[in-house]
Amino acid sequence: GENVEQHPSTLSVQEGDSAVIKCTYSDSASNYFPWYKQELGKRPQLIIDIRSNVGEKKDQRIAVTLNKTAKHFSLHITETQPEDSAVYFCAASIDTGKLIFGQGTTLQVKP
Amino acid sequence: ETGVTQTPRHLVMGMTNKKSLKCEQHLGHNAMYWYKQSAKKPLELMFVYSLEERVENNSVPSRFSPECPNSSHLFLHLHTLQPEDSALYLCASSQDPRGAYEQYFGPGTRLTVT
Numbered sequence: 691g692e693n694v695e696q697h698p699s700t701l702s703v704q705e706g707d708s709a710v711i712k713c714t715y716s717d718s719a720s721n722y723f724p725w726y727k728q729e730l731g732k733r734p735q736l737i738i739d740i741r742s743n744v745g746e747k748k749d750q751r752i753a754v755t756l757n758k759t760a761k762h763f764s765l766h767i768t769e770t771q772p773e774d775s776a777v778y779f780c781a782a783s784i785d786t787g788k789l790i791f792g793q794g795t796t797l798q799v800k801p
Numbered sequence: 802e803t804g805v806t807q808t809p810r811h812l813v814m815g816m817t818n819k820k821s822l823k824c825e826q827h828l829g830h831n832a833m834y835w836y837k838q839s840a841k842k843p844l845e846l847m848f849v850y851s852l853e854e855r856v857e858n859n860s861v862p863s864r865f866s867p868e869c870p871n872s873s874h875l876f877l878h879l880h881t882l883q884p885e886d887s888a889l890y891l892c893a894s895s896q897d898p899r900g901a902y903e904q905y906f907g908p909g910t911r912l913t914v915t
Binding site for chain 2: 694
């Protein structure tokens with residue numbers, strides 16, 4: 691079955707710097723890759739997603755890139771702010787609701 | 802936020818108890834999910850329901866028994882749990898489980914098994 695590896699497990703950056711979180715997946719049939727953000731004590735929420743027919747997607751300070759050949763995708767956050775501090779989860783699926791999640795990355799943005 | 806609600810928010814139970822977790826979605830979705838979130842582990846999908854029919858059971862022990870009486874409600878019945886079952890149990894819903902749609906999560910139930 692699908693396996694998703696996420697790195698790093700923790701990431702600390704200064705406010706205003708960029709943050710990059712990387713995920714690799716094992717099943718080449720996977721075609722949907724969402725990213726969820728979970729603030730402390732709160733529920734996970736979708737922040738951006740990408741499908742396998744595109745290589746990059748941007749939404750303001752957040753972008754996701756996908757390399758299907760290498761089977762990896764990354765989350766890029768530019769101009770980080772303290773409110774970006776949270777746990778970020780990547781996931782993969784074969785166009786269904788059965789999401790396989792990565793282990794999570796705890797991002798700390800220092801003011 | 803009131804899209805997906807879960808009760809109770811916290812639960813402490815002994816290994817011989819029987820309890821139930823409840824989830825309700827007000828989004829008109831057709832799919833509902835149960836996830837287990839343990840420290841230092843990824844979110845683990847437990848069950849998927851589509852229009853009250855179970856479509857996925859991810860090798861979950863029988864001491865967890867889901868029930869979906871209608872498309873808005875989902876229960877997780879618990880009995881004879883083990884301490885390692887202590888975790889945050891999250892419910893989610895989406896438009897349809899057969900497509901890649903955003904999943905909306907509830908706030909979770911923090912379960913402690915003593």
